[in-house]
């Protein structure tokens with residue numbers, strides 16, 4: 001295959017795509033704007049994933065591919081194609097081909113481009129539809145923030161970066177895990193994650209989307225505290241401190257409890273008091289999204305029904321997930337790196353099958369992998 005260097009990284013993804021320029025580098029890969037020469041030179045984004053180093057890496061990649069491949073929604077980044085560039089001495093390189101989006105919401109917020117109320121309404125309606133769909137699949141994104149929402153010039157938006165997403169336990173409607181893994185940008189982290197650390201669910205995404213909404217309105221990060229303690233204080237300064245009884249509903253961590261006892265009571269206030277914005281319906285929706293108590297926070301479905309969207313609402317577009325998303329690997333503590341690599345190859349073959357492309361011969365790849 002012909003190789004091109006972008007930001008010093010070789011891209012070998014075959015003849016079909018004409019690679020143009022590097023448009024982004026993240027912690028887990030580099031993204032190049034390309035033209036699909038077999039599809040009317042359509043613009044696509046090709047993300048080359050960094051090499052898989054360990055089980056955590058492999059799970060993140062498997063999750064990202066599995067979730068994005070299984071979803072079929074306008075506001076969730078699609079995977080058009082995956083290129084697997086075989087190597088003789090190691091697992092091959094993976095390139096994910098997706099629709100190209102020129103900006104993300106973080107860039108829009110930081111630019112001088114003013115967003116009208118109509119644009120904010122349109123963007124938020126799409127994001128609520130996307131979240132309603134994602135949550136109906138039993139998944140939580142867990143890393144919603146302006147930088148993980150791609151946008152085009154028509155203000156069409158979609159969620160990307162599902163490497164941190166999880167299925168929640170449908171029986172308990174919440175799920176537990178070790179907090180040390182939680183690396184999501186602090187500014188968008190829900191209070192229950194900061195305080196209870198053990199049990200959280202879909203409301204964490206509503207909180208993060210609420211923070212994003214506030215940023216679209218005011219162009220400022222609402223909860224921009226420099227550290228953990230300041231962040232909790234800031235929640236209470238802006239929203240008031242819930243009563244002990246209410247805190248008990250979602251704070252399960254003893255240390256967090258003791259710390260909260262040291263903070264003075266503060267009367268409840270709506271988030272919109274701290275976000276200058278003229279539209280009263282937008283402000284009301286924001287207040288319901290930024291409820292400290294996750295049990296009282298609005299759901300994605302209720303967001304769609306909110307009067308802020310009344311003038312543009314189209315219920316036919318408010319669809320739920322129809323497939324079956326199995327993520328058994330998440331809870332399998334004995335799973336090995338090679339097991340996960342095999343599952344990744346199976347996912348890639350699913351995409352290839354859909355595109356009528358030649359399959360990877362998984363047995364051959366696994367035989368080779370087991371040699372080193």
Ligand SMILES: Nc1ncnc2c1ncn2[C@@H]1O[C@H](COP(=O)(O)OP(=O)(O)OP(=O)(O)O)[C@@H](O)[C@H]1O
Nearest residue numbers: 023024025026027028029031045098099100101161
């Ligand atoms: N489909 C796309 N179209 C255009 N640009 C994109 C697309 N996907 C990603 N990018 C750009 O590439 C950058 C890195 O991509 P992405 O966030 O997916 O990688 P990552 O390694 O998972 O990043 P992060 O470090 O944010 O977790 C993004 O910030 C974005 O600017």
